[in-house]
Amino acid sequence: MRRHPASSGTTPKRAWLPIGLGSLLRLVQIWMPVLGVHSWRQADTAAMARHFSLAGTPIWLPQVDWSGASAGFVESEFPLYPFLVSRLYSLIGVQEWLGRGLSVLCSALTIWLVMRLGRRWFSPEAGWWAGLAFAIAPLGVYFGRAFQAEALLLLCAAGALESLSLWRERRLPWTLALSWVCFTSAGLIKVIPLLWLGLPLLMVQLSSNPQGQAPPLQTLPRRVLRLLGHPGFWLYIGTSLMAIAGWYWHAHQLGQTSGLSFGFWGSGTDRSSISLLLDLNGWINLLLRVSLRLLALVGVPFLLIGLKASWRSGGGQITISSLVGVLLCTIATMRSSTIHEYYQLPLLLFSSPLIGLGWQTWHQQRPRWQPRLLLSLALVVSLTVLSLDYWAVEHRQREAWMPLALTIRRDLPSDARIVSVTSTDPTLLNLARRQGWLISSKQLTPERLQRWKQAGASHLAGSFVWDKTYRPMPQRRQQLLREMVEASPHAWVDSHSQTYLIPIDDLQPRR
Template identity: 30%
Template sequence: MTATYKYIVAVFLVLLFAARFYGIGAPVLDKHSWRQSDTAGTARNFHETGNSILLPQVDWRGDTQGFAEMEFPIYQYSVAKLYDVFGARESVARTFSIALFALSVLLLYRLVSETCSRELGMFTTLIYASLTTTTYYARTILPEPMLLASSVGALYFLWRYSRTGGLVDYVLSLACLCIACLIKVSPLYLGLPLLLLFYRRHGMRMLRSWQCWLYAACVLIALYLWYSHAATLREMTHLSFGLYGEANGKYFNWDTLATLEFWNRVLFERLAAWHFTWVLAPFIVWGICMRRQSPMERLFDLWGIAVFVYLILIPVGNSVHDYYQLPMLAPLCVFAAKPFARHLARPGAPRLAKGLLALCLVAHVGVAQYNYLRLMNKHTDYAPFQRLHERLDALNTPDGLIYTPTKGSPSLLYYLHRKGWIGLPSYEKFRTSEAVAVVGVFGWRNYIQGPTPEQVRALYPPEAFALLDDEVFIVVRR
């Protein structure tokens, strides 16, 4: 790759990371605010209580202590430690997420450039950093950036171990995989490309190698210890994030897999259109079909097969939420980058071909960032929430529990810095509870779904309203 191309790619990467700081201090009322609020609320509770990482608490606790069954809260606990130093502000958590994503970009570049070529590493990281979803989710208060960094780190450090046999690289890879699997169980799919790296180091002797068995045992023991403990938290408070998906068939749902709607939604509407803006979708197919020039390219083939297995094992989540495809993007970016690395960076390639390839890459970056800006500017009306916050504080009940009817979202509880319930109770149920108020917003506002004015007026007598207008309401005891 010429110095000019390296300079252009470097400038693009700097600009793409700068875009992530747009709205860095915005309230957690944007896309997927319900999940961000849970994550941010748990982090803030760690910060305020000083609890051990083994005792995560949620805001939607009702009158319990709030301990909840959840994935290992290492991201939330890390954010809480940053809050201890810099203060409990959304900008602190978002900056931490950006730093974690930057780490995943660096590790991905090192992995691809060391196993294949620097050219492929540069174009892979440029595409990976430019996607609408990686741009947006890299700045959210979610554990996904840590999940991505630890997943790529598990592969990168085991790749280094496969070359040198170094104990430090082995331990770093093991630590990364443990973190990834504790954040989400799904990264167990990485076992497929990891097996290739163990085979590269030990050959068929890996079946008798203590390093392989210790690696697998440590991951499984870590999972067993945490989820056994998490189950005891659920027994204490009956609060859970539904990790096992009993209610919605979260894992391997054949009814979902057997529909054309699922495959169209995930492969075309999500991966091709949303994640890769249609522009790069044909390049993924092109890259998959290209002849392998290095034996270690098989690592990314197996990684791609592994994420396809992940898609089959968790179809419901992938169908409902776009962030479920984040683990799939890194290997797909490698395939999408192959035509650019093979032809755009080749000195003898025709100028017309180079121009067309460069135009496609610029078009993709432009469309992806345009989609990101549209996403960021979709809901930015925070005035009703701020007014609700001020009026509730004026009731002189700083520690009182509240009801928030927000269609299962804890966003309003987090924004108001309160604890309580999610739901719209009858007036009698409210009066016999420990809650001091029922507060909410009407309709669909900033990704929060509230009740209609008619529903609220029908439930409560006129004298119970401390605030009632076309946007928000507060109900108190009279």
């Protein structure tokens, strides 16, 4: 393996700078309740962790809050992350900063692995800058401390790549086993890593020397055939797919029994379509989101420089195949990709080493003030995006929803079932730490109220101004809700947050 000169390396002390900076950014507002951007997704994850801890259910029986009068067992991805959080809860109780803290830890380890991958594929200096790019990316910072499994997913993906590369170098059995565990865990946490992670893992197997000259493309078919003829390849892939398929079969059976599902399968999923793929506005929005929230604008030119510089290297083949995998996943899940920005997170894992290589290529022979200026600009862009688009949203939603949630926790029994008037958003249920029903304000009818009462619902809770925790309510519905609450003799209303809690027995909804 080719050695790089010592001058291009990084000292152990410098190596901690991206990890330390990235961890510091991710610790901002770590004490926040589960609110903010994509709080509905985080709320379901937090609910699973809470139920695992309080009910003592095994990892194969995840539960959600929007279960009505049932136990809430749900068809879901493999709930490794919430189960790990529940083990932390067993130490000091349900404290949601523990879940955020687990994400921060996973993200910090991923920064370290990204630095190793950048060094392996390109050079020590490129690896160091890759870690820094990953550390300050706005989307990476936010979801690197969010209460959901994305930080663990990226850690598993980076771990699979690094351990398989180690196995290629040293043929140590434990490295291959670790790669299998990481790859399988990524596929259990989310299905789509089978593509965006499977392709670069395949290229690691086919690349003879990631740091050196890439093998000629005309030899690729011969190398693929040689790999396909190896029994170990099929054992790795086959056992991993069997484990993943086994879980999703079990999850599907669970959903069929309970009627609760996140909607993975079936014609109703509507993940992509020709019209979506041909929608130019959708692609432009994705490009702007990636440029600003993933690459902090400054990373865009260095990504392009890195792509050009890596084109004929083994590491370049691996990273480019990764970008192709992410693109194919985006095409396959176009609707989700345009709505859920965390679908772009895998791109950060592979673009960061290219940005590091681009920075290394560019900043040589540059006046010292130019790199410093661009680094300062990247950090300013990142902090601005984080402050306006993420941290401020958490503050606003905490003021809007926590008074109601804390009132429910204080005044209602822990087994009380409530009706949350937040449409399909379970955030309030999780904040209140209660199970119950989700309903839109326009669906309130005497018939539904009677059914909920008979099923055990005790109270109706919601906001006068928010339909979901993040979507304003139409003015007409605000007025109808106010009239309903005014007619209730036992209603609780918080005038500052504009939220309400009403005993169902008091309600006489208007059609």
